[in-house]
Amino acid sequence: MMGFLDRFLKTPNWGVHPEDHKRPAADVPLRLFPSPERIFMPLHQHVGGAARPIVMVGQKVLKGQLIAQAQGNISAPIHASVSGTISAVGEVTAPHPSGLPFKAITIDSDGENRWIDSEPLADPFSAAPEEITKRTAAAGVVGLGGATFPAAPKFALGKRLKVTTLIVNGGECEPYLSSDDRIMRDYPEMVIDGARLVMHAIGATQALVGIENNKPEAIAAMRQAAAAFPEIKICPLPALYPMGSDRQLIKVLTGIEVPSDARAAETGVLVHNVSTCAAVHKAIRLGQPLVERIITINGGAIAAPGNLYAPLGTMISDLFAFVGLKEAPSRLILGGPMMGTPLLHDRIPIVKGASGILAFNAAEAFVPEAGPCIRCGNCTKACPMGLLPLEMAARIRVGDLEGAEKFELQDCISCGCCAYVCPSHIPLVQYFSHAKGELTAAERSKLRTEATKRLVEAKTARIEREEREKLEAAARRKAERDAAKAAAAKAATPVAEQTQGASA
Amino acid sequence: MSQSYGMPVAAPHTTTTNSPTRIMSLVMLALAPATIYGFWLYGWPAIFLWVITIASAMLGEAFSLRLMNRHAAPILLDGSAILTGWLLAVSLPPWAPWWIGAFGGFFATMLGKQAFGGLGQNLFNPAMVARVALLISFPVQMTAWVAPLPLFSVGAPGILDGLLIILKGVPPALDAVTSATTLGFGKTELSRGITLLESMQHAPALSFIGSRPGSLGETAAWLILAGGVALMFLRIISWHIPLAMLAGIAIPAAILHAVDPARYLDMGSHLLSGGAMLGAFFIATDYVTSPNSPRGQLIFGFGCGLFTYIIRTWAGYPEGVAFAVLLMNATTPIIDTYFKPRIYGRDSKGKPLQTTN
Numbered sequence: 001m002m003g004f005l006d007r008f009l010k011t012p013n014w015g016v017h018p019e020d021h022k023r024p025a026a027d028v029p030l031r032l033f034p035s036p037e038r039i040f041m042p043l044h045q046h047v048g049g050a051a052r053p054i055v056m057v058g059q060k061v062l063k064g065q066l067i068a069q070a071q072g073n074i075s076a077p078i079h080a081s082v083s084g085t086i087s088a089v090g091e092v093t094a095p096h097p098s099g100l101p102f103k104a105i106t107i108d109s110d111g112e113n114r115w116i117d118s119e120p121l122a123d124p125f126s127a128a129p130e131e132i133t134k135r136t137a138a139a140g141v142v143g144l145g146g147a148t149f150p151a152a153p154k155f156a157l158g159k160r161l162k163v164t165t166l167i168v169n170g171g172e173c174e175p176y177l178s179s180d181d182r183i184m185r186d187y188p189e190m191v192i193d194g195a196r197l198v199m200h201a202i203g204a205t206q207a208l209v210g211i212e213n214n215k216p217e218a219i220a221a222m223r224q225a226a227a228a229f230p231e232i233k234i235c236p237l238p239a240l241y242p243m244g245s246d247r248q249l250i251k252v253l254t255g256i257e258v259p260s261d262a263r264a265a266e267t268g269v270l271v272h273n274v275s276t277c278a279a280v281h282k283a284i285r286l287g288q289p290l291v292e293r294i295i296t297i298n299g300g301a302i303a304a305p306g307n308l309y310a311p312l313g314t315m316i317s318d319l320f321a322f323v324g325l326k327e328a329p330s331r332l333i334l335g336g337p338m339m340g341t342p343l344l345h346d347r348i349p350i351v352k353g354a355s356g357i358l359a360f361n362a363a364e365a366f367v368p369e370a371g372p373c374i375r376c377g378n379c380t381k382a383c384p385m386g387l388l389p390l391e392m393a394a395r396i397r398v399g400d401l402e403g404a405e406k407f408e409l410q411d412c413i414s415c416g417c418c419a420y421v422c423p424s425h426i427p428l429v430q431y432f433s434h435a436k437g438e439l440t441a442a443e444r445s446k447l448r449t450e451a452t453k454r455l456v457e458a459k460t461a462r463i464e465r466e467e468r469e470k471l472e473a474a475a476r477r478k479a480e481r482d483a484a485k486a487a488a489a490k491a492a493t494p495v496a497e498q499t500q501g502a503s504a
Numbered sequence: 505m506s507q508s509y510g511m512p513v514a515a516p517h518t519t520t521t522n523s524p525t526r527i528m529s530l531v532m533l534a535l536a537p538a539t540i541y542g543f544w545l546y547g548w549p550a551i552f553l554w555v556i557t558i559a560s561a562m563l564g565e566a567f568s569l570r571l572m573n574r575h576a577a578p579i580l581l582d583g584s585a586i587l588t589g590w591l592l593a594v595s596l597p598p599w600a601p602w603w604i605g606a607f608g609g610f611f612a613t614m615l616g617k618q619a620f621g622g623l624g625q626n627l628f629n630p631a632m633v634a635r636v637a638l639l640i641s642f643p644v645q646m647t648a649w650v651a652p653l654p655l656f657s658v659g660a661p662g663i664l665d666g667l668l669i670i671l672k673g674v675p676p677a678l679d680a681v682t683s684a685t686t687l688g689f690g691k692t693e694l695s696r697g698i699t700l701l702e703s704m705q706h707a708p709a710l711s712f713i714g715s716r717p718g719s720l721g722e723t724a725a726w727l728i729l730a731g732g733v734a735l736m737f738l739r740i741i742s743w744h745i746p747l748a749m750l751a752g753i754a755i756p757a758a759i760l761h762a763v764d765p766a767r768y769l770d771m772g773s774h775l776l777s778g779g780a781m782l783g784a785f786f787i788a789t790d791y792v793t794s795p796n797s798p799r800g801q802l803i804f805g806f807g808c809g810l811f812t813y814i815i816r817t818w819a820g821y822p823e824g825v826a827f828a829v830l831l832m833n834a835t836t837p838i839i840d841t842y843f844k845p846r847i848y849g850r851d852s853k854g855k856p857l858q859t860t861n
Contacts, residue, residue, distance in 0.1 A: 018518055259857035260849035266859045337517040372624040374524050377796035386847040408847055416516035423522040430514035
C-alpha cells in the first residue's frame with residue numbers, strides 16, 4: 001500500500017506515454033557494420049564552431065587520426081573513422097532538413113581499419129582532473145544523447161561551479177531508439193568506468209544513473225557493473241516521455257528544480273548521457289577518439305531493425321543496404337520520432353549525435369489533418385515545463401508573438417508532448433519553433449538597428465563636432481587676424497616706434 | 505542521387521489516436537444511459553423532441569457552414585453539433601412542442617457557436633445559450649413539466665399520440681399529467697407565504713433514481729453520476745469542475761438550511777433538483793468555455809455552483825444552472841489570465857527561482 005501511494009505521489013504529473021516500439025529492435029544483438037568503402041566526415045557535428053581541416057587531398061590517414069582541429073572555445077576536433085586516403089575536402093549534404101551542402105572530409109577506406117598508435121592514460125584517478133578534461137576534448141567527445149554539446153567545456157563548467165552530483169542519463173525516453181539501452185546491456189563496465197572518470201573530472205562525489213523501467217535488462221547489467229562502487233547508484237525511472245530531458249531528469253532524481261534562467265550546473269548537478277560516458281572511457285582508458293558509435297536503425301520500412309556499431313561518416317544509404325529495406329520509406333528521421341529531424345534523402349552521413357535513423361512506412365508516416373483547437377487542455381497537462389501551449393499557439397496564429405512570449409515561450413524545450421497529445425493534431429511545436437525563430441531574428445535585427453543607430457549618431461556627432469571645431473578655428477583665426485589688424489592700426493606710430501625700438 | 509522522401513515535416517513524427525470525434529462520442533456514450541432513462545420515463549414525446557433538437561442543431565451547423573462556403577460533412581462528423589443538440593434536448597421539458605426543440609437547435613449551433621467562428625471559438629456554452637434564449641422567450645412552454653409516465657405504462661401515449669403531442673400540443677385529456685418541480689413548487693409556495701416546512705410535505709417527491717418531474721435527461725442522478733465518473737476514468741474530464749460545482753451548491757445550502765429550514769431548502773434537494781448533476785458533469789465541463797488550469801477550474805466550478813444556488817434562492821427563476829454556467833463562461837478568460845499553472849523553474853508569479861548552489 002505504501003509502495004503504491006509512494007509511486008502515486010512520485011509519478012510526475014507531466015509527459016506522455018507514446019507507444020515505445022523499442023522491441024524487437026532493442027533485443028537484437030549488436031551488429032558490427034563492416035567498414036564502408038568511403039566515409040564523409042562533416043566538419044560541424046557539434047554545438048559551437050566548426051572544426052578546421054588539417055589534411056590535404058591524397059594524404060594517407062589512420063583510423064583515429066586527427067583530420068580537423070577544434071576552433072574556438074566551444075568546438076570539437078574530428079578524427080578519421082577509417083584508415084585510408086583523403087579523397088576530398090569539400091561540400092556534401094548535411095544531416096539537416098534543408099538538405100543544403102556542408103563542409104566535410106571524404107576518406108576512401110583502404111579496408112584495413114588500422115588504428116593510429118594510442119597513448120592511454122595509465123592511472124587516470126591519480127591524474128589531475130584537468131588531464132581528463134584535456135584528453136576528452138582532444139578525443140572529440142560530445143554529448144551523444146543528441147544535443148552534441150562538447151563534453152570538455154561542460155566538465156570545466158562543472159569543476160568551476162563545484163558540482164557534487166553527476167547524473168548519468170540512461171533514460172532514452174524517445175520511442176524506437178535503443179542505442180543507449182544496447183550500450184548499457186553490452187558494455188555496462190565501460191559506462192560505469194566512464195561515469196567514474198567524469199566524476200573525477202568534475203569533482204562530483206556521487207553519480208545517479210537514471211534508467212527507464214522499460215529496460216529491465218539494462219538496469220540489471222548496470223547494477224551488476226556498479227556493484228563495486230557505492231558512490232554510483234542505479235535509479236529505475238517510470239517510463240514517461242520526456243524523462244531523458246535534463247531538467248525533468250534532475251527534478252525526478254534529485255528533487256532539484258533548475259531555475260529557468262540558470263544552467264543545470266549552477267544547482268550542483270551535471271547531466272551526461274550513458275553513451276557519452278562510454279566515449280570518455282574509450283578516450284581515457286584506450287586512447288581512442290570518438291570515431292564510432294552505436295546507432296539504432298528502426299521503423300516499419302526496415303527489414304532487419306536493430307543496433308549497428310558503425311564508423312561516423314557512414315552514408316545512411318550504406319546502413320540501409322546492410323539492414324535491408326522492406327519498402328521505400330515514406331519518411332526518414334534522424335533521431336527519435338518525438339524530436340528527430342526529418343531527412344529529405346539517404347545520401348547523408350551519420351554524425352556523432354545520431355542515436356538512430358528511422359525509416360517509417362506509410363502507416364507510421366501518416367499525418368492526420370489539423371483541426372481547430374477545442375481547448376481540451378491535454379497539451380497543458382502533458383507539458384513538462386508547465387506551459388500553456390494552447391494559449392501560445394492561439395497568439396502565434398494571429399501573429400501576436402510578443403503575446404506568446406508573455407506565456408514564457410522561451411522556456412519551451414520543443415519536446416513535442418503537446419503536439420503528440422493534441423486530439424486536433426495541431427502542429428504546436430512547429431508554431432513554437434517558428435515563433436522562437438522570428439523572435440530571435442527580431443531581437444537580432446533590433447540589436448543590429450541599435451548598433452547602426454549608435455554608429456550613425458556617433459558619425460553625426462563627429463561631423464557636427466568637426467564642423468563646430470572648424471568654425472571655431474576659423475572664428476579664432478579671424479579674431480586673431482582682426483586683433484592683430486586692430487592692434488596694428490591702433491598703434492600705427494607708437495607701436496611702430498616701439499617695434500623699431502625693440503628691434504633696435 | 506537516390507530517392508527523395510517528400511516535404512520535411514516538423515517533429516513530433518508520431519501522434520495520438522485521440523480525436524475530437526472520439527472525445528465527443530465518448531461524452532455522448534456517457535450521457536446515453538441518463539437519456540435512455542429519460543426516454544423511458546417520459547415516453548415517445550421525449551424521444552421525438554430529442555430527435556428534432558439534434559437534427560435542428562446539425563441543420564443549423566450545416567447551413568452556417570454552407571453560408572461560409574465550407575464543406576459541412578467533415579465538420580458535422582466531429583460530433584460537436586450532435587452533442588450540443590443532445591445537451592440542449594436533455595435540458596428541455598420532455599413534452600415541449602417541436603418548435604421549441606427546432607428553434608433551440610438552430611439557435612445553439614448558428615448563434616451560439618458558428619457565429620463566433622465554429623468549434624473552439626465560442627465564448628458561451630451553445631446549449632445553455634439556446635436554453636436561456638428559449639426560457640426568456642417562451643417561459644410558459646419552458647416551464648411546463650410533466651409527471652413521469654413511463655413508456656408502455658397505462659395512459660402513456662403511444663408512438664402516434666407521442667408525435668401528435670410534440671406537433672400539436674398536449675391534448676386536454678392528458679392535462680392531468682402536468683406537474684411542478686420541487687424547486688418551482690417551493691418557490692411558488694414561499695411567495696404565497698407558506699414555509700418550506702409546510703409546503704414540502706405536498707411537494708413532488710425527489711428521488712436519486714430519477715422518477716420525478718424535470719427536464720428530459722436531468723432526473724436520473726445516479727446515471728449521470730455514473731457517466732461522469734466514467735468520463736473521469738477515461739480522462740476526458742477532470743474532477744475539478746464537477747466537484748467544485750456540487751460543493752458550490754452544497755455548502756451554502758447546508759449552512760443556510762441549518763440556519764433557517766423554513767426559508768431554505770436542504771442540501772440533498774438542491775443537489776438532486778433541476779440540472780445540478782447534469783450541469784456539474786456534462787455542461788460546466790465543456791472544454792471550450794471553461795478554464796484550462798486546475799485551480800482555474802476549481803474557481804469556475806465553485807462559481808457555477810454558487811451562482812446556481814443564489815439564483816435558485818433569491819432570484820426570480822426557480823432554477824439557475826444555465827444562467828450560472830453562462831455567467832461563469834464570461835469569466836473564463838479572466839480566470840485563465842490570473843490562474844496559470846506554475847512553470848518549471850519559476851515561482852508562481854513567473855519569476856525565475858533562486859539558484860541554490
